[in-house]
Amino acid sequence: MFLLRLIIPDRPGSLGTVATALGEVNADIHAIEIVEHRRENGTAVDDIVVDLPPGVLPDRLVSACNSVDDVEVIWFSRYGAGGGLHMDLEAVEQMTSAPSDAIDLLIEQSPAVLHADWAVLLDGTGSDVKVVLETSATPEFGDVASAWLPLEKATILDPPAGHKGLAESVLVAAPLDSDRRIILVGRRGGPEFLGSEVARLSYLASLAVTIRATA
Missing domain, CATH: 3.30.70.260 (ACT domain)
Incomplete structure (x- = not known):
């Protein structure tokens, strides 16, 4: 593919x-x-x-x-994301069918929805930033993730210079139920995320939080 x-x-x-x-x-x-x-x-x-x-x-x-x-x-x-495109509506359908798992499903589906390589849920509500959930191919972050928090709105992030796993990646992130809990999505090498893709991730993140609240 x-x-x-x-x-x-x-x-x-x-x-x-x-x-x-x-x-x-x-x-x-x-x-x-x-x-x-x-x-x-x-x-x-x-x-x-x-x-x-x-x-x-x-x-x-x-x-x-x-x-x-x-x-x-x-x-x-x-293209290694499973041989087909998972559109936004398919992701929403999966989330609404299992509301308590909505955020987990968003992490799982985001690489396919956005034609990316990996996605991760980062939680910085405690003293350290933790990886709560990640898809395959997600790189190690070390202590660089703390620089991205708090995150007030969906945005494109600059990869840390010299970081072995992220230096060649393009990154987009959106807050979830807190400005210190975010979904981060990455593509190795590009293409750059477009404004419409940032908006889509923001919408899906907000929707996942709303759907989970109904569980």
């Missing part, structure tokens, strides 16, 4: 043209998600998850997209 993040013209037919170009290199499109509309310049940011048959070089995906007028590939990588 591969993930392509594209900037395309925000007009009818643009996405279909990209899909046709990918089909010409025998790419099998598994999912498409509109990440952000950029109305100021008439473009949109789309994520496309595709698979390729054996023997087809991944570079052909980029070449196919670049062959379409006004389309720009801003990110391309292997």
Whole structure:
């Protein structure tokens, strides 16, 4: 599986043209998600998850997209989050089906929802910042997490310089039921989190807290 993040013209037919170009290199499109509309310049940011048959070089995906007028590939990588996109509504459905586990489910689902590599629940309500729950591939934090707390609102965080596990990552975080309990989500190497993705994480974090309160 591969993930392509594209900037395309925000007009009818643009996405279909990209899909046709990918089909010409025998790419099998598994999912498409509109990440952000950029109305100021008439473009949109789309994520496309595709698979390729054996023997087809991944570079052909980029070449196919670049062959379409006004389309720009801003990110391309292997996609290891389970072979499909878990949209926000699916995460909400899971949380509402098990309200007492809503925050745990948000941590579990966030890497897939945001096309990231890992997510972690950090708790700094005591004397030390503790990792309460983490997904696979979450790096060790050491004592750097204390610099992120308290966190008043969802925001992009700067990785600590020289930290072996985080230096190449992009980070986004949102407070949960306290400004010292946060969900932190990371991507290794990029792409940068967009403002719309920060807003989505903020919404889902608030919703998880609300749903858990109904348990």
